[in-house]
Each structure stands twice: as structure tokens, then as C-alpha cells.
Amino acid sequence: MNVIMHSIISSWRRIESWLEANAPEDYFALMPPARDSDLEVLENQVGFPLHSHVADLLRACNGVASNTVGGNFFLNARLNDSLRIADEFASHIAIVDQMSREHDSFYFESMRPISGIEYWLPIARMNSGAVVYINHQPGASFGEVGEFSPHMGFDVIKLAASLADLLDGMANSLENGVPLLGRMPSLHAGKRALLTWS
Template sequence: MDDLICAWERIETWLREHQCTDALAELHPPASEEAIQSLQEAIPYPLHPHLVQWLRIHGGAPLYDAPIWPGGYVPYDVEVLKGGPEYMDEMLDEFSEQRDEDPEHWILDPWADPLWLPIAGTNTGESLLVDHRPGDSYGNIIEIDYEGNEVTAVRWKDLGEMIRLMAESLESGFPMPYSRQYSRVPQLDEGPPSYLNWKLEKIQD
């Protein structure tokens, strides 16, 4: 987990060096241990350690004022995270209802799971989640876009990998892995004010 801390420090260094501090300034300070414990008590399964480590760096951000992660994602604060299980229950009910209406022709994978925890969102409705199911998928970062062709997709192995790849991409200028067809390319808009945009770019064959 020290790798996650070091990688985020590299990201913050890059943002400051390039005067991209508006979104950075909106991030909350570290969540207190009391707040993290309160969150754990509200979640019916042990929180992934990378998420706990992230909260000890920044306790989220106001919705939706700090689009600092690729895709314009804003990390949720502790109070929003607490509502994750209830939101997943609602989405799972919605999925079940729609599937039951036309079971013979239903081909979509479930877009909710009791052990998925939403950790970030965009102002257009997409979400990032941490998979807390045991096994090979544990810790996976899943993107959910209810309006997209690919409703659910695993983007990164875990939160630590996502942040490490962000740091490497910013420092090298190379694309950040995102999917089989697309990458995220860091793009500096010098404004003013300057800000970082992770452009979605199709991978060339």
C-alpha cells in the first residue's frame, strides 16, 4: 500500500508543477480514523485496504467539484460511500425487474452486486466501483455506464494499480491502459486555469 501513497504523491507533484491545482484544491483532507471506522460499521463487509489507504490520503471531494481521476471521476467522501450498499440493492432490484420482463432475450450481465461498492462518479452518471467479492476479482475497479454499450467493465486490477498507472502516464506522457479498444491519454489544457483532461483515444491496430 506504500506504493499507492508514493504514486499519489507523484501525481500531486505533477499537478502542482503544471499549475493544475483547482481540482486538487477541492479534495478533502485525510479522513479521520473515526470517520473510517464509522464507514466500516456502515458497510456489511470489510473494506478493501486500498480504499482505506486512499481515504487516509484524501477523504473524497465535494460532488462534483474535483474531477481528478481519469474519465472525470470524482472520488466520493465517507458519507456518500456509506450509501453504496443501499444503492447497489436498488440497482440490483431494477436489473432483476428488467430481466424478468423479457428473460428469453436478456443478454446483459448484472449491473449491480451486493459486494460492489461505488467509490467515484461523474456529473453524467457513470460510476467506478470496487469489487469486494472474494476470489480473482477482489479489488477490481469496475466502471458502470448505464447508458453505454458496455454497461459494466473491469478497468483496472485494483485502486493501487489505477493510481500507479496514472502516475506513470503523467510522467511519461504515454497513454494509460483503459480497455482493449481505448486508452486514456493525459492532456494538459493550459486554460487559464490549467486543468488535466484524460482524453479517450482509440488504440490503433
């Protein structure tokens, strides 16, 4: 096991343990690990190799169940399983094509290769419709984590330099009650103990 994979798995286990102890409905929404065959299918569908961080996370937990109350614990987003990632990516590409028709074509086409928008792989979706993505464009931004919705255009919110950094920050925030990206973790007031970030 390499150092980065160990970091991903270690941070994820810390998050998982916190959910089990404090937000059981979120914990029980977690799905079993993805198989290597699931990852191969996903790579074939999106047309490029998965960043190792994404593959490592899916091997630890293949998203959350879609029919549960819990599961919106990932900065108020639901982690996609490998099938949902492929579907979300196809929808994302359709949105990119729509944006290219509706916006200034010169500006859009000049920003397209710079941003890597066609390589943004949605790993989680928020109730607002925004997605958390991992940039898969080769180069300096490879592996960056961002938040995107169509109304943002190219003005995305950068969440972390890598998924490993984001998971480590999330685990630290949960364990020590400190903010992450200006958001504090807390348990939703009510009968169900659900993690929320505000």
C-alpha cells in the same frame, strides 16, 4: 507500513504532486485524510470490511470537495469521500434491485453471484452518472477496479486488477505523457488548468 500500502501512498503522492504543479484547481479540491472512525462508520454502513487499497486511499485523501470547479481528475471522475461512498453504495443497491425487476430474472439472478454486483463499492462518479467501483466480493475478482452504469448491465469496463495498479498507471501517465487505458491526460483549454482524459 506494508508494501501495498506504501505503493498506494507513493502513487497517490506522485499524482498529488503533479496536480499541485500543473492543475492547481484540481489539487485544491482534494480533501484531508479520513480518520479511522470515518472508515469504521463506512464499513458499518456498507456491511463489509473495506479493501485495504480503498482504506489506504481514504487515509491519504478523503475524496474531493463537492463545491469546486476542480476535482474531475480521476479519469474524468470525482473521488467520493467516505460519506458519499456510503450514499452512492445505497443508491447502487437500489439500482441493482431495480435491474432485477426489469431484466430477465433467471439471467440476472444467475449473474448476480458471479459478478459480485452487490459488492461493487463506488469510489468515484463521472458526470455521465457512471461510477468507478472496487469489487469487494471475496474471490478471484476481489479488489478489481471497474466502470459501471445501469445501462451497461453486467458489461462493465474493467479498469485495473487493483487500485494500486490503477494509481501507479495514472501517476506514470501523468509524469511521462503516455496513455492510460487508451486515454491521454491533458490540461483543459481555458482560463483554468484542469486535468482531463481523452
